[in-house]
Ligand code: C2E
Ligand code: CA
């Protein structure tokens with residue numbers, strides 16, 4: 001038989017609060033830890049005032065009713081064990097373990113042990129929060145989003161409701177990151193999250209997928225029409241600019257929406273379709289949002305297939321360059337050609353660049369493709385030079401992604417020196433939009449090119465917004481009037497073309513008119529002293545063999561115009 005003092009010492013040495021009661025429910029034993037945990041005054045327990053002790057316990061509890069009911073069950077099943085958690089009013093959480101107290105086979109009472117697990121619980125909760133929330137915005141993350149969508153689908157099925165999944169990202173977010181830094185980008189994301197959280201309903205879920213992509217889950221809808229006002233209200237948060245480090249940033253969002261049950265019944269499908277719809281909202285939308293339609297997936301699949309093919313196109317040598325003649329309008333001679341890329345697809349035939357250059361830029365494939373174009377043009381110039389054909393320039397279209405690459409200068413250097421070509425036979429065409437968006441960044445590289453002897457042409461001039469300061473500062477040689485202004489023979493179109501010509505004269509830049517299709521368009525350029533012209537009226541882009549014949553024939557404008565049965569005002573004699 002253990003002595004009473006030893007028993008007490010054992011009780012006191014455990015970290016748990018221990019309470020022992022007899023079958024009548026009267027306290028027979030307890031330790032100090034128990035007393036402290038439940039904040040019961042010493043004398044109450046020492047005097048075995050059971051009822052008072054119980055009232056202290058109940059006072060501490062968040063849900064005393066539940067506790068009493070639990071106790072009743074325990075006392076009516078004296079043999080049973082129990083293990084559960086108890087929440088206290090002050091936020092603490094106790095684990096309760098209870099087993100019958102036996103003497104031999106006879107049950108003589110019940111032992112309760114209580115363990116304070118508040119800290120462990122809060123750590124668990126914190127971990128759970130971190131695993132399910134985005135640390136930047138505090139919004140639910142992808143994994144919680146999937147759970148929420150799945151839960152909402154179940155509820156929607158039960159109540160025959162619809163649900164909308166709206167996926168959106170910010171337009172030109174990359175621009176904010178690039179120009180103001182990642183801190184500013186992060187702040188913008190936080191502000192967007194805050195503004196949107198403030199206007200959505202409590203039952204809606206706003207989650208961040210990552211980057212600048214967010215998802216809004218809108219449950220409990222009776223019809224698709226109910227979504228539109230909600231979406232428009234959400235998008236209205238972009239009407240006011242966001243102030244970050246004293247900068248006022250205006251941004252907008254593109255939103256794609258899929259509906260349960262119409263478009264799918266899993267989180268994965270609904271998100272995939274919302275994503276396809278967002279892509280459409282981006283490309284076509286002024287209203288900023290787009291509902292999913294089944295034709296979208298088809299297009300997305302096609303695009304994916306094209307992307308795969310494009311990867312292979314480089315290895316399998318499926319690219320080819322076509323050349324389109326450019327004429328000098330003063331002398332009438334062939335002055336040069338623009339190299340235009342063609343993709344000879346094994347199944348689809350010739351694919352023009354507007355179908356794959358944007359994709360190549362998006363995927364980064366523009367870099368190897370652009371290098372291939374430059375190398376090919378280099379060796380082409382050399383070949384024609386060796387054959388003694390008239391010396392002309394070749395204009396190459398260069399993407400801004402190439403200019404941003406550190407080794408672009410080396411590439412040009414290598415092409416010029418390995419083929420020993422005259423640098424002035426190479427013109428670099430950069431679109432106005434691309435150039436102006438990064439003008440200062442490109443200043444050094446453009447100066448290097450110009451010092452090297454290459455010509456720089458601003459392509460599609462008139463379609464972007466040229467900053468006149470930049471135009472003055474950048475070492476540019478030529479403006480290429482966009483074909484839309486050449487072909488637009490209305491007063492407005494003519495005025496634009498005329499102002500570009502006047503501007504170029506002021507800045508001492510040459511001008512080339514592109515997309516000349518008719519005699520009248522050519523006459524307009526001739527009359528207004530445009531320097532060069534290019535277009536279907538003279539020739540479509542043709543392959544290298546055809547272009548070689550073209551050069552050998554030594555065609556001049558008068559030939560071409562008499563072929564079109566037209567007279568041109570210059571006295572142009574066929575010359576060498
Ligand atoms: P771009 O540089 O503005 O090229 C002129 C486009 O106008 C060419 O289309 C040409 O075939 C077409 N064109 C020429 N004359 C006429 C005409 O009289 N009427 C009409 N309707 N069109 C005419 P293409 O070859 O389809 O090239 C489209 C665009 O693809 C080019 O526009 C250029 O931005 C890009 N591109 C072409 N080759 C390359 C390349 O090697 N690298 C890069 N980065 N882009 C390229
Ligand atoms: Ca061009």
Ligand code: CA
Pocket residue numbers: 459460480482483514
């Ligand atoms: Ca152009």
